Amino acid sequence: MPRYSAFAIAKEAFRHQLGWERAWKSPSLKSQYDAIIVGAGGHGLATAYYLGKNHGITNVAVIEKGWLGGGNTGRNTTIIRSNYLQDPSAAIYEKARSLYETMSQDFNYNVMFSPRGVIMLAQTEHEVRGYLRTAHANSLQGVTTEFIGPDKVKELCPIINIDGPRYPVLGGLWQARGGTARHDAVAWGYARACSDMGMDIIQQCEVTDVRSENGAVKGVETSKGFIGCKKLGIVVAGHSGVLAEMAGFRLPVESVALQALVSEPIKPCMDVVVMANTVHGYMSQSDKGEMVIGGGADGYNNYTQRGSFQHIEETVRALIETFPMISRLKMLRQWGGIVDMTGDRSPIISKTPLENCFINCGWGTGGFKAIPGSGWATAEMIAKGEPGPLAAEFGLNRFREGRFIDESVAAGVAH
Amino acid sequence: MLLLTCPCCGIAAEETELHPGGEAHLKRFGPDSSDADFEAYLFQRENAKGVHFERWRHVNGCGKWFLAARCTVSLEVFGTYPAQTLAPPAEIIAKIKAKRPDWSPA
Numbered sequence: 001m002p003r004y005s006a007f008a009i010a011k012e013a014f015r016h017q018l019g020w021e022r023a024w025k026s027p028s029l030k031s032q033y034d035a036i037i038v039g040a041g042g043h044g045l046a047t048a049y050y051l052g053k054n055h056g057i058t059n060v061a062v063i064e065k066g067w068l069g070g071g072n073t074g075r076n077t078t079i080i081r082s083n084y085l086q087d088p089s090a091a092i093y094e095k096a097r098s099l100y101e102t103m104s105q106d107f108n109y110n111v112m113f114s115p116r117g118v119i120m121l122a123q124t125e126h127e128v129r130g131y132l133r134t135a136h137a138n139s140l141q142g143v144t145t146e147f148i149g150p151d152k153v154k155e156l157c158p159i160i161n162i163d164g165p166r167y168p169v170l171g172g173l174w175q176a177r178g179g180t181a182r183h184d185a186v187a188w189g190y191a192r193a194c195s196d197m198g199m200d201i202i203q204q205c206e207v208t209d210v211r212s213e214n215g216a217v218k219g220v221e222t223s224k225g226f227i228g229c230k231k232l233g234i235v236v237a238g239h240s241g242v243l244a245e246m247a248g249f250r251l252p253v254e255s256v257a258l259q260a261l262v263s264e265p266i267k268p269c270m271d272v273v274v275m276a277n278t279v280h281g282y283m284s285q286s287d288k289g290e291m292v293i294g295g296g297a298d299g300y301n302n303y304t305q306r307g308s309f310q311h312i313e314e315t316v317r318a319l320i321e322t323f324p325m326i327s328r329l330k331m332l333r334q335w336g337g338i339v340d341m342t343g344d345r346s347p348i349i350s351k352t353p354l355e356n357c358f359i360n361c362g363w364g365t366g367g368f369k370a371i372p373g374s375g376w377a378t379a380e381m382i383a384k385g386e387p388g389p390l391a392a393e394f395g396l397n398r399f400r401e402g403r404f405i406d407e408s409v410a411a412g413v414a415h
Numbered sequence: 416m417l418l419l420t421c422p423c424c425g426i427a428a429e430e431t432e433l434h435p436g437g438e439a440h441l442k443r444f445g446p447d448s449s450d451a452d453f454e455a456y457l458f459q460r461e462n463a464k465g466v467h468f469e470r471w472r473h474v475n476g477c478g479k480w481f482l483a484a485r486c487t488v489s490l491e492v493f494g495t496y497p498a499q500t501l502a503p504p505a506e507i508i509a510k511i512k513a514k515r516p517d518w519s520p521a
Contacts, residue, residue: 241462252458254437255487300417300435301487303464309416310431343458400454 001196003108023109023188024068024195029202029224033061035382036220036229038207038243040064042073042183042368043360044235045190045201046375047382052197054376055383060199061229062191063222065206065239069187072237075305075337076368077260077294079273079284081118081178083145085134086405088393089346090141095390096373100181103372109189111181112287116271118178119153121160121322123167123278131173145175157272161324167278169322180273180284183368190375210247216355217247232357233382238303238338240361249353251361252399253340257307258297258365261315261334263326265289279318283326291326293319297339297365307336339364343399345408349377349391358382359396417490419471422497423479436470439482440502464488466511466518468503471495484511 002008002021012019035051037044040062051057064070080100082093099106100113122128131147138145150162153172162169191201202224209221210232219228234243238255265288275282281295295315298307312334320327342348342362347370349360360378363370377390387395393405417430426432438460444452461467467487472480482500484493484507493514494507503520511518 239464241460242464250455250459251462252460254460254462255464298435300469301438301462301467302490303487304490308430399458400450 001192004110023192024201027200027202029061029205029227030200031226032219032228033200034059034229035231035233036060036227037062037233037235038220039071039234039236040068040187040191040201040203041071041235041237042069042187042190042371043237043363043374043378044233045069045187045194046371047233047235047360047378048194048199048375049190049197050376050379051383052194052199054379057383058197058199060194061202061227062194062199063202063205063207063220063227065204067203068191068201069184072337072339072367073187073371074184075260075335076183077282077284077292078180078183078368079118079178079275079282080113080181080369081175081273082143082369083118083120083134083138083173083175083178084407085137086346086407087141088405089407090138090143092373092377092390092394093370094141094143094373095376096370097177099372099376101177103181103186103189107189107193109185109192111185111189113179113181115177115179116273116284117156117174117176118273118275119148119156119172119174121153121169121274121276121278122171122173123164123169123276125170127278128170131171134173143175144177145173148172148174157270157274159269159323159325160274161322164321166321178273186368186371207243207246210243210354210357212248212354212357217357230356231382233360233378234357235360235378237361237363237367238340240340240359244352244359247352247354247357251348251359252342252396253348253362254301255303255338255340256297256300257302257304257336258294258339259307259311259334259336260292260294261312261331262286262290262292263329264332266291266329269325274322276318276322279321281315281318281322283319283323290332291329297341303338305336305338339367341365343408344404344406346405347374347394348396349374349381349387349394350396351381351387352396356385417492419483419492420495421473421476421479422481422495423473424477426473426476428473428476432473432475434472434474436472436480439468439470466493466515470498486515
């Protein structure tokens with residue numbers, strides 16, 4: 001695969017741009033693979049990538065029902081941070097954040113990672129204490145965060161109204177090395193790198209059944225026929241329950257709709273990400289100038305990739321309080337994704353009751369930021385057959401044993 | 416917007432009047448049950464893609480709990496019925512079967 005560089009652009013300029021290749025191939029299916037990953041979203045592709053890069057397993061197929069990165073990977077608000085309270089979460093999200101820093105160089109593909117900094121506003125006394133605790137926990141975990149006062153919040157983001165009528169800003173948890181990245185490019189970069197290692201990425205191929213023999217996985221039935229495999233990784237986010245049912249087990253997961261929206265593009269007005277969890281909305285400005293806005297998930301099961309209007313209203317209402325200048329902006333687009341929520345709002349990276357079948361799901365409303373770390377941990381588990389240190393705490397058995405990684409309480413909201 | 420008729424007060428309530436309460440007809444397992452049953456009762460959910468029975472509370476109305484049968488793919492509502500029901504009533508099952516001939520109760 002030709003490298004992308006300034007020289008390549010110059011070279012192609014002299015030969016009518018005829019030398020570019022497709023970023024990833026569209027191969028035909030083989031009948032047997034060492035490993036099949038179901039789901040070509042960020043997490044699935046990252047899993048395949050680290051299987052090849054870290055463990056030398058390249059006879060891999062990534063199969064996808066729709067198109068590559070067309071699910072939640074292309075539907076999130078692209079925020080990357082790792083300021084989590086619980087140790088296992090901080091470890092995996094920090095791993096992911098650090099991998100994002102070098103991702104463009106690793107792939108030779110620009111994912112536009114922008115470490116612009118993330119502020120989580122503290123707007124009640126309770127939240128101030130909560131974030132102080134998180135800041136202390138983070139310094140023990142080796143995650144660089146800092147609790148800052150309202151003046152510093154105003155300095156970092158001048159468009160904030162810190163004397164809000166209901167919830168004045170009392171401070172904030174500041175992670176200077178958090179930020180955003182181009183979500184599509186993350187999926188495309190992984191796909192290009194996987195294809196370059198000789199992996200097959202098969203789009204528009206729906207898994208219809210999981211075939212097993214004597215309690216071990218044999219392969220998957222798909223809309224393009226049967227494919228055999230030694231190991232199977234299920235990385236399908238909102239549809240995890242559907243795949244688990246095919247594989248013969250149940251999950252502690254429910255699928256609900258989470259929405260986001262963007263405004264019309266305006267001139268640069270904020271160069272940080274701001275999350276306001278008490279009023280529940282978060283906002284950043286994209287490189288195109290759109291204000292990217294996200295908020296709460298619906299409370300009921302939903303597979304439709306669209307959510308309820310009142311949640312948009314709630315989110316926008318909350319953000320107008322925090323950023324009065326956006327009150328006259330027109331909203332341009334709105335969309336939804338199906339997120340898989342667990343009881344403790346922490347993900348599942350686990351072996352399953354079916355031998356050689358592994359699952360990565362339950363990222364709920366916060367999966368994008370975790371993509372590289374999640375792929376790293378899942379690939380290690382698939383390659384070695386046992387979860388490694390990053391994944392160990394995220395097993396399915398934590399529900400039975402009561403070892404929750406309770407980020408729902410730590411964050412106060414879905415995160 | 417989702418509209419559900421509350422079987423307690425008869426009002427066709429909008430989504431903003433209601434609060435979702437998760438899967439209906441869960442079988443309770445108490446302290447004497449096996450770990451697997453207790454775990455399944457507490458955490459594991461049907462999460463059906465299609466027909467789903469669920470609990471709702473008419474929170475900004477009469478305040479009562481009730482149950483609903485709804486499709487999670489089309490968001491079509493098949494009907495609502497009182498919370499004091501251990502299994503989906505026959506008329507609801509009939510309504511679902513009329514619209515989803517392939518569906519069978521779990």
